[in-house]
Amino acid sequence: MQDFGSAFGEAFRLVVVLDPALVEIVALSLRVSLTAVLAAGLVGLPIGAALAVVRFPGRSVALVGLNALMGLPPVVVGLLVYLALSRAGPLGPLGLLYTPTAMIIAQMILVIPIIAAVSRQTIEDMKDEYDEQLRALGVGPFGMVATLLWDARFSLLTAMLAGFGRAVAEVGAVIIVGGNINHVTRVMTTAIALETSKGDLALALGLGLILLVLAITVNAAVMALRRTAGHASFA
Amino acid sequence: MRPSLDFATGGGVGDQPVDRVLPIRGSGVSIRRAGRTLLDRVDLTIEPGPLTVIMGPNGAGKSLLLRVLAALIEPDDGAVSWAGTAPSRRRAPRLGFVFQKPVMLRRSAIDNVRYALKVAGVPRIERDSRALDALAGAGLDRLAGSPARVLSGGEQQRLAIARALATRPEILLLDEPTANLDPTATLAIEDQVRRAHQAGTTVAFVTHDLGQARRLADQIVFLHQGRIAEHAPAAQFFAQPSSEAAAAFIEGRLMP
Ligand SMILES: Nc1ncnc2c1ncn2[C@@H]1O[C@H](COP(=O)(O)OP(=O)(O)OP(=O)(O)O)[C@@H](O)[C@H]1O
Ligand SMILES: [Mg+2]
Numbered sequence: 001m002q003d004f005g006s007a008f009g010e011a012f013r014l015v016v017v018l019d020p021a022l023v024e025i026v027a028l029s030l031r032v033s034l035t036a037v038l039a040a041g042l043v044g045l046p047i048g049a050a051l052a053v054v055r056f057p058g059r060s061v062a063l064v065g066l067n068a069l070m071g072l073p074p075v076v077v078g079l080l081v082y083l084a085l086s087r088a089g090p091l092g093p094l095g096l097l098y099t100p101t102a103m104i105i106a107q108m109i110l111v112i113p114i115i116a117a118v119s120r121q122t123i124e125d126m127k128d129e130y131d132e133q134l135r136a137l138g139v140g141p142f143g144m145v146a147t148l149l150w151d152a153r154f155s156l157l158t159a160m161l162a163g164f165g166r167a168v169a170e171v172g173a174v175i176i177v178g179g180n181i182n183h184v185t186r187v188m189t190t191a192i193a194l195e196t197s198k199g200d201l202a203l204a205l206g207l208g209l210i211l212l213v214l215a216i217t218v219n220a221a222v223m224a225l226r227r228t229a230g231h232a233s234f235a
Numbered sequence: 236m237r238p239s240l241d242f243a244t245g246g247g248v249g250d251q252p253v254d255r256v257l258p259i260r261g262s263g264v265s266i267r268r269a270g271r272t273l274l275d276r277v278d279l280t281i282e283p284g285p286l287t288v289i290m291g292p293n294g295a296g297k298s299l300l301l302r303v304l305a306a307l308i309e310p311d312d313g314a315v316s317w318a319g320t321a322p323s324r325r326r327a328p329r330l331g332f333v334f335q336k337p338v339m340l341r342r343s344a345i346d347n348v349r350y351a352l353k354v355a356g357v358p359r360i361e362r363d364s365r366a367l368d369a370l371a372g373a374g375l376d377r378l379a380g381s382p383a384r385v386l387s388g389g390e391q392q393r394l395a396i397a398r399a400l401a402t403r404p405e406i407l408l409l410d411e412p413t414a415n416l417d418p419t420a421t422l423a424i425e426d427q428v429r430r431a432h433q434a435g436t437t438v439a440f441v442t443h444d445l446g447q448a449r450r451l452a453d454q455i456v457f458l459h460q461g462r463i464a465e466h467a468p469a470a471q472f473f474a475q476p477s478s479e480a481a482a483a484f485i486e487g488r489l490m491p
Contacts, residue, residue: 130340132307132334133332133334135324136307136327136334137328137351137355139354147350
């Protein structure tokens, strides 16, 4: 086993020279998580907007459920997606298990509740404020939703970023449905989890460093967004 | 998109009839909430022309009445009609509504006005000039590019009125637009409303400020406990109110 000092040195070297193995893993991570978040946005934003605008019986139960889903443990999501995609499962014939698509699906399911819940709250608060004024101007239901989505865009982007932060950092779901197969489904978190135990400390540390920087960047972006939106009074 | 209409002349373009909303008529309008009757069989017609001030103590139902007339809430009993027909969303831009607390969209001042014009179906090429005209009329041209929500309270209210007027409505309904403003801002609003009225816009103005009512009103509707206690020309209302409630209110001894 390497000693820690040389492992750190090697980790920095891998990052600085853009080691191909490391870059491949980071690229796959970004591809999987970004795709998952965009897909989750396509599903989650309309759900959030609909929950904010439409009154129906059982709505408060749906809201409680949605908020509970925000705390879904990734391993549980991974397990459920695994069961659905495994050979005997209902989606088994698609042959998606242990592919990046399976990981995208799992992370998407993980992120949808976050985006839906945050956008529901944001849009509903704004609707309380805008509703009568927009109706007085003659805006119909569809125009209302479009206006709310547009005027809430900074907060909604913040929700998407938070979702990305969660997706890129989770390990439980992708390890179950992806399997950490080298060159195929190995992403940053699964590599860290498994390479550490195999003794490849340098690679794990290098990936950990990048993950850390990513997390900080996402948070900085969220804060910067909030600040610009606040300054321009779009918040 | 609807064809653009020249509302200022009151006529239509070609054969297109102008969408009319006046007179606005409420007949037998009642509103009940939680076992209380908040508006009690109110009959009121707002004809084109005069500046009507709707007065009454807190909780009399002034805001509710204005909202019902603007079709923002449905009466539980009775009916509201615009120019003889049921209110329709398509005609909403012909009726400008200004709330006590201005609601500003998260956009620049001019984009707030452009938005209203777009909803009203004004063609894109006309929106800029009409929005600028509306802002200039409110003395806000300097602030056109500022985010609407950082404007002062008085500026926001002037912008709300400019936005309501930009679609060239037949009638402007205002719900205590100066309630939170200082005397200078209040006078600026009164001036803006008076100019709109002189330019031909019918006005209904809710206030419980007697001085303001004296300055503005052609006629007064006095509301008390959800009923119209008195509806009279302003001079007559102030000189010799016929209802006990109105007399008490003018003398400053009305208990709601
Ligand atoms: N949605 C509602 N549910 C229950 N009560 C209501 C509702 N809206 C208004 N009220 C009540 O109706 C009465 C009249 O309200 P309204 O806002 O029209 O009064 P107002 O004359 O405008 O008073 P103010 O001068 O204080 O603005 C008040 O007693 C108010 O509490
Ligand atoms: Mg009121």
